[in-house]
Amino acid sequence: MTACYRYDGTLEGFLCALALCLESGGGEAEFLRPGAESGAGLFAGVPRDVVTERETALRFRERFVTAVSRDAFATLRYAFHSEAAGVEELLWRYVLAGLKQGKRLERMLAQEPVCTVNRLARAVSHEAHRFTGFVRFREVAWPVGDSWGEGDGEKGTTFLYARIEPAVDILAFIAPFFTERLNDRDWMIHDLRRSQAAVFNRETWRLVREVELTSPPGYTADEEVCSRLWRSYFQRMAIPERHNPRLQQQLVPLRFRAHLVEFGGEES
Amino acid sequence: MNNRTFEQRLEILADSAKYDVSCSSSGSNRRGAPGGVGSTAVAGICHTWTADGRCISLLKILLTNACIYDCAYCVNRRSNDIPRAAFTPAEVVRLTMDFYRRNYIEGLFLSTGVTRSADHTMEQLIAVVRKLRDEERFNGYVHLKIVPGADPLLVAEAGRYADRVSVNIELPTRQSLALLAPDKPRESVIAPMRQVSGLIASAREERKKSRTAPQFAPAGQSTQLIVGATPESDREIVTLAEGLYRRLDMRRVYYSAFVPGSSDRRLPALPTPPLLREHRLYQADWLLRFYGFAAHELLDEERPNLDMRFDPKSDWAVRHLGLFPVEVNSVEYEVLLRVPGIGVRSAQRIVAARRHARLGEAELKRLGVVLKRARYFLTAGGRYLGGIRLDGATLVARLLAPERRPARLDQLELFPETPDASALTGEL
Numbered sequence: 001m002t003a004c005y006r007y008d009g010t011l012e013g014f015l016c017a018l019a020l021c022l023e024s025g026g027g028e029a030e031f032l033r034p035g036a037e038s039g040a041g042l043f044a045g046v047p048r049d050v051v052t053e054r055e056t057a058l059r060f061r062e063r064f065v066t067a068v069s070r071d072a073f074a075t076l077r078y079a080f081h082s083e084a085a086g087v088e089e090l091l092w093r094y095v096l097a098g099l100k101q102g103k104r105l106e107r108m109l110a111q112e113p114v115c116t117v118n119r120l121a122r123a124v125s126h127e128a129h130r131f132t133g134f135v136r137f138r139e140v141a142w143p144v145g146d147s148w149g150e151g152d153g154e155k156g157t158t159f160l161y162a163r164i165e166p167a168v169d170i171l172a173f174i175a176p177f178f179t180e181r182l183n184d185r186d187w188m189i190h191d192l193r194r195s196q197a198a199v200f201n202r203e204t205w206r207l208v209r210e211v212e213l214t215s216p217p218g219y220t221a222d223e224e225v226c227s228r229l230w231r232s233y234f235q236r237m238a239i240p241e242r243h244n245p246r247l248q249q250q251l252v253p254l255r256f257r258a259h260l261v262e263f264g265g266e267e268s
Numbered sequence: 269m270n271n272r273t274f275e276q277r278l279e280i281l282a283d284s285a286k287y288d289v290s291c292s293s294s295g296s297n298r299r300g301a302p303g304g305v306g307s308t309a310v311a312g313i314c315h316t317w318t319a320d321g322r323c324i325s326l327l328k329i330l331l332t333n334a335c336i337y338d339c340a341y342c343v344n345r346r347s348n349d350i351p352r353a354a355f356t357p358a359e360v361v362r363l364t365m366d367f368y369r370r371n372y373i374e375g376l377f378l379s380t381g382v383t384r385s386a387d388h389t390m391e392q393l394i395a396v397v398r399k400l401r402d403e404e405r406f407n408g409y410v411h412l413k414i415v416p417g418a419d420p421l422l423v424a425e426a427g428r429y430a431d432r433v434s435v436n437i438e439l440p441t442r443q444s445l446a447l448l449a450p451d452k453p454r455e456s457v458i459a460p461m462r463q464v465s466g467l468i469a470s471a472r473e474e475r476k477k478s479r480t481a482p483q484f485a486p487a488g489q490s491t492q493l494i495v496g497a498t499p500e501s502d503r504e505i506v507t508l509a510e511g512l513y514r515r516l517d518m519r520r521v522y523y524s525a526f527v528p529g530s531s532d533r534r535l536p537a538l539p540t541p542p543l544l545r546e547h548r549l550y551q552a553d554w555l556l557r558f559y560g561f562a563a564h565e566l567l568d569e570e571r572p573n574l575d576m577r578f579d580p581k582s583d584w585a586v587r588h589l590g591l592f593p594v595e596v597n598s599v600e601y602e603v604l605l606r607v608p609g610i611g612v613r614s615a616q617r618i619v620a621a622r623r624h625a626r627l628g629e630a631e632l633k634r635l636g637v638v639l640k641r642a643r644y645f646l647t648a649g650g651r652y653l654g655g656i657r658l659d660g661a662t663l664v665a666r667l668l669a670p671e672r673r674p675a676r677l678d679q680l681e682l683f684p685e686t687p688d689a690s691a692l693t694g695e696l
């Protein structure tokens with residue numbers, strides 16, 4: 001019978017679930033996120049609850065990296081964040097294949113499950129790469145009585161706030177990038193689709209779940225000026241004789257535009 | 269000329285800067301530093317695309333669009349009646365930092381018209397980037413234009429601050445240059461290129477010895493050629509590009525379809541910019557840089573111009589049908605690269621995957637290899653993938669049929685952009 005594991009939906013939790021699977025013999029397994037129902041319906045066993053422990057997750061990662069490679073683990077991590085239906089079961093097969101095949105796993109590009117895992121991983125890394133360009137920060141005044149960033153925002157100061165709605169879960173991939181790049185300001189990248197945010201306090205970033213804005217962000221006067229300058233610069237850069245909106249739409253599909261300042265997104 | 273508002277000046281200076289094609293932010297890999305702002309990504313990052321489908325990666329702007337020279341192809345030429353404006357170095361620095369912090373851009377691409385003298389102008393450009401690096405501790409990308417004729421000491425200084433420097437050749441031959449840019453003798457363009465190429469090479473040598481040796485334009489140098497303003501053939505252009513890549517270690521040559529309408533009587537009256545030609549030149553350029561082709565394989569005296577109907581690789585393959593089909597499971601990588609429709613990434617995946625499994629059509633598809641054109645040139649496990657054997661004429665018809673390419677294309681379309689294999693996507 002298929003063993004069933006309920007985990008907290010995070011990568012860490014999933015790695016713990018994988019570790020548990022291995023411990024119990026490595027047979028068929030099904031993984032449930034919070035709130036999800038087993039696909040086995042009536043025949044479903046009682047799901048085991050997986051406890052998320054950082055130590056266990058790290059140990060599992062070490063084991064996989066030693067057996068296969070760092071790159072293969074990175075692939076697994078990217079693919080996991082695709083949130084594709086059935087991705088956990090797919091990755092479980094990937095892990096089993098990896099522990100059996102060792103370093104050869106990465107070259108099995110034309111075979112399953114490697115082929116699909118790679119495809120999902122590429123899609124996530126592509127989306128993350130796009131958002132390193134598409135994130136638009138806007139300068140916002142700290143709202144009165146706010147508590148984000150654990151009190152780092154004194155009243156009267158400002159922080160940078162960006163909204164995104166990526167197709168897959170990419171915050172964990174882009175936050176380190178912006179941490180390195182913009183380390184002299186507080187910032188927050190808010191994934192509206194998943195109600196979560198990466199919050200940076202000039203030292204480290206952390207993921208905050210269930211983030212909801214209670215009032216619209218109050219942009220500073222500088223912000224209004226700067227975004228206006230950017231819009232007019234953007235308009236001017238196009239060469240009329242080369243006008244090609246179809247190509248533009250291919251490169252900046254409509255789904256990105258709601259939060260791109262230059263496309264009139266987020267006009268308050 | 270400076271009693272306009274900041275926004276008006278920004279518009280004028282953007283208008284004057286937009287004809288420079290280069291916007292790449294690639295080739296430099298610098299991590300963020302504590303106390304500084306910014307980093308660079310080796311693959312470069314596009315932040316948005318304008319209504320003509322061109323990428324914006326850098327804040328491309330002129331310090332001033334006033335110019336003492338009169339190059340026929342340039343909007344900023346002295347004799348052109350347009351509004352003029354200028355920024356101070358402090359204004360450019362502020363704008364760059366404000367745009368960068370909001371993640372609009374990867375950095376700055378600063379160019380300018382020539383005021384007073386080449387040296388004076390070059391000093392102004394350097395003042396901006398020095399301020400950015402020293403005062404703002406800016407670690408993002410900077411592309412700096414070298415003013416033709418500037419003192420070698422200034423050129424050397426520019427490269428210490430910038431990630432990339434460029435001098436635009438603009439016209440492929442000495443004669444055209446003399447005709448259209450009378451103030452810029454070819455030597456004044458080539459000399460700084462040579463100097464930069466030497467400085468890059470020696471800085472690289474020094475870095476090998478010591479990690480702390482100063483860098484010089486780590487992202488190399490690039491240049492730009494205008495296509496269609498003068499009578500040169502594609503062969504002359506591609507051969508020149510090849511020379512620039514091989515001898516001056518140029519990182520990129522950009523091709524810019526001549527935009528008519530600048531009413532200088534030294535120029536031809538074209539109905540529209542030759543965008544398809546520009547596109548084909550980019551394709552040929554890719555073949556030189558990433559596919560192991562030489563210019564003389566693509567074009568020769570008999571065929572001095574690229575075929576506008578299909579891409580230069582297909583064109584080459586159709587003229588060398590005797591070499592095909594090749595067996596996908598065993599053919600060398602270098603030959604695989606010459607198969608129409610197979611890009612660098614596909615070729616790499618094929619080579620990696622075939623060490624582990626025999627590849628048939630299904631496996632190729634699973635690898636993401638697009639067979640639309642490639643199938644006519646491949647066998648897999650001995651089986652020809654093109655169906656019925658085709659002779660040259662039928663093959664040409666087949667290759668042409670599916671390619672209903674719109675005439676307006678950009679070099680970026682050549683390969684779908686993905687984050688991995690960055691060096692191969694042409695962002696470099």
Ligand code: SF4
Nearest residue numbers: 335337339342345381
């Ligand atoms: S020197 Fe430069 S800015 Fe001046 S006219 Fe010639 S190309 Fe234009």
